[in-house]
Amino acid sequence: MKKEIIFSMKSPYRDDFRIQAFRFGKGIKTLAIVGAMRGDEIQQQYICSQLIRILKDLEEKGKVAADREILVIPSVNPFSMNVGKRFWALDGTDINRMFPGYDQGETTQRIAASLFKAIEGYEYGIQMASYYMPGDFIPHVRMLQTGYEAVEDAKQFGLPYVCIRQPLPFDTTMLNYNWQIWNTKAFSVYGGQTNHVEDKTSKLTIEAILRFMKNNGLITSVNINPGYLSDIMNEEELITVKSDSGGILYRIKSPYDNVVENETIARVIHPYEGSVISEIKSPCNGVIFFAHNKPLALQGDPLFKIINS
Amino acid sequence: MIKTVVSSALPIDEKLRIKKNILTNGKGKKRICIVTGTHGDELEGQYVCFELINKIKANMEKLDGTVEIYPSLNPLGMDSITRGVPNFDLDMNRIFPGNPEGSMAEAAAFAICEDLKGADMVIDIHSSNIFLREIPQIRINVDEAEHLVPYARMLNIDFIWVHESATVLQATLAHSLNRCSTPTIVVEMGVGMRINHSMGNELVRGILNLMKNMGIWEGEISPAVISEPVISNGDNVIFLNADKSGIFLTETRNNTIVEKDELIGKIVDPLSGDILQTIKASERGLLFTIRAYPVVYEGSLIARIYKL
Incomplete structure (x- = not known):
């Protein structure tokens, strides 16, 4: 060396x-x-x-x-x-x-x-x-x-x-x-x-x-x-799943996880009242390739990229 | 009329809103847009927006068309003294024309671009950064020079820098709009985090002059004399960079003609008391950029001279 x-x-x-x-x-x-x-x-x-x-x-x-x-x-x-x-x-x-x-x-x-x-x-x-x-x-x-x-x-x-x-x-x-x-x-x-x-x-x-x-x-x-x-x-083939609201992100699925269409893959939680503002669902069957990993979500944030199977 | 161009929820009880003020009068169909605040540390445009709105409102009957004023394309950056978009890696002026499927910043850039498209003229006001002090100038890509320089000359500024095309600049707001036939001129002046009233007043007069030439403004321009700018010709801009790291000290002001070998400043070591480098003009010319922030590293830009 x-x-x-x-x-x-x-x-x-x-x-x-x-x-x-x-x-x-x-x-x-x-x-x-x-x-x-x-x-x-x-x-x-x-x-x-x-x-x-x-x-x-x-x-x-x-x-x-x-x-x-x-x-x-x-x-x-x-x-x-x-x-x-x-x-x-x-x-x-x-x-x-x-x-x-x-x-x-x-x-x-x-x-x-x-x-x-x-x-x-x-x-x-x-x-x-x-x-x-x-x-x-x-x-x-x-x-x-x-x-x-x-x-x-x-x-x-x-x-x-x-x-x-x-x-x-x-x-x-x-x-x-x-x-x-x-x-x-x-x-x-x-x-x-x-x-x-x-x-x-x-x-x-x-x-x-x-x-x-x-x-x-x-x-x-x-x-x-x-x-x-x-x-x-x-990369264009990946399906992007965005957050439709802002709040605390509770991620359910991670990279490598298989998902099915309409399965809940994350929730956006109201930052004060604790209720679920938004259920983030997979638009397709596939595998999670990328997952947002911060605890806060902005409206429009790309939360997941999924390999469509 | 205040209109929200972009509205997007932040995580905690707040919305990001990018707004514009629409001033309209008469039957004229032309639209000019003034945009600024892409970089959160650039404030010169704030004064220009304020003054322009008030000058138009005071003589609304002289307006024949539409003026749209966007004081802050990056409100979160402006509010947190952050040059870029907070929590986002990329410079906002490198993500145009944006992407509706991208991050919040990319989606906002897309919406801004869509909103500006079709304007008869867009003036994009920047104020350098905290490191460099600039004379009032307009920067135009050489590919757009023939079309834009005649308008730029009406803006009452001191210098027009026609620069070479660079691939990275294709992601700027100005390039994106010019590419879709919305003429856009970039103004640079002053220094980051500060407001120079005199420069702002000169530009406001220039914008009104441009509007008058476009048939949008019927008011008087006072004083009526508009500066004739120096226009760069070919590759005659000289960059002076630091060879040493240290503290840059200068008594030199920009917007002056410097002679070859004239002293621009020196880089010193405050610990040893040594002068590490003496920086002199390598050519005679117009000093249009000078370092404002004293701490420098090897390579830091000290000055730019347009060779005369």
Whole structure:
């Protein structure tokens, strides 16, 4: 394992800002993994820390391919995590909206540029991502349809689903989009939520990434179950269930749960009187893919996304 | 007449309401919309709304058409000094034209866009952020310049920045409306969290002048002289960014012509007392942006100069 600092910057009042990278193997640049880009992506960082621990052990035992290189960057934004902010603490900008970055531009553009320079040119790229709405997912691989998306390769994670969607204008500044445009087969892996470290989902995600490495010959002699035969789906096919009122959300169904049409999957409770304002029912038979996980619901909030069976 | 454009229940005994004031008179069919408050830390537009409503109401008989004023597209952000929409990750001006099936913010953006569509002119007023101080200016995408610059010149502002097209800007309110044939002009002026009365008064005069040219307003514009703006030509805007992290100190005011190598300010270390960087104009030109918030990191924008 080679440990290096790929970017550092003085702060007016704090310790230096540093981005650390961990390199395994050598030779062909094969896989780059990026962990927390926002200050609340603790689970995403934890997963990377565990991968670094495992890869270090495997490398010492000679089980990492000698002619190829894996790069892991567990955090791009330790400063925000240390002060409990999701975005860049000074100006509220999101590093994941700054790609491919600009080394003469604003601070977060420079951070994005230095990261992109370090991870450019790898055959595969994995970003441990979080969603812009609060909620729990069935762990899956997500990618934007840029024309370069490597959907078949994504199946090698052995996660239940591979989810693709058309990019929107603001997606063009995200890492996944730019990685693809610059010829890296990029995958965003969505596991657990932010601000938590969950054993079950983090274990599943770590296994999925190790399975991907094993299936691509990057690591050997590792005992991992074969995983799922992934289903490929387009995000547009998911059925969104919205809240028709505001109140306290009492969630009944969770990701992985099977539901039938008209089954109650959540209730919105009057915040003062405790009565049920709204019964949220499934519009179809299917499986819960995404479930809102905050205790309050706004009118119109997407509460569930269901895979219609 | 006050009308609610968006109404959506919040969890606890409250509704989010996005409202507009409709002023209408005469037989004229033209409609101009003034929108502001997309970012909760930008307040310059509040003064413009207030002054414009009062100037029109005082001479209602001079109005021949409809003026619709939306003071706050992001009421929760305005009320909590939050630039974005509270409890929502994305900048509201990056989610247009919105999505009726999306989150509350995306659904609100959709409803706002639908409500504005078809207007003869939309003026979208911004006031930079807390970090940068801007002279009164209009920003126009190069693809829309031919159509919009003639209107922008009527608005009594100092500078028109015709900028290159960027994919991300396609998700702004202005782009979304321009794309569906609703002409929309973006005004930037002042600094976040503050109100500059003088700039506001100049813009109000400009809006009335534009309305007069559109045939919506028959009142006098006083004083009648309207500023002739500097119009950017090609890629001549220079960005000066900090090379060092520290405290930015300056005595320089924007809206001045700076000479090449003229001192803009310095970045200092308040612990050691050292001057870390001296920032000078790299070209002669109009200084139209200057840093307002003193704490800077490497990369923080210090100034923008339009090269003359």
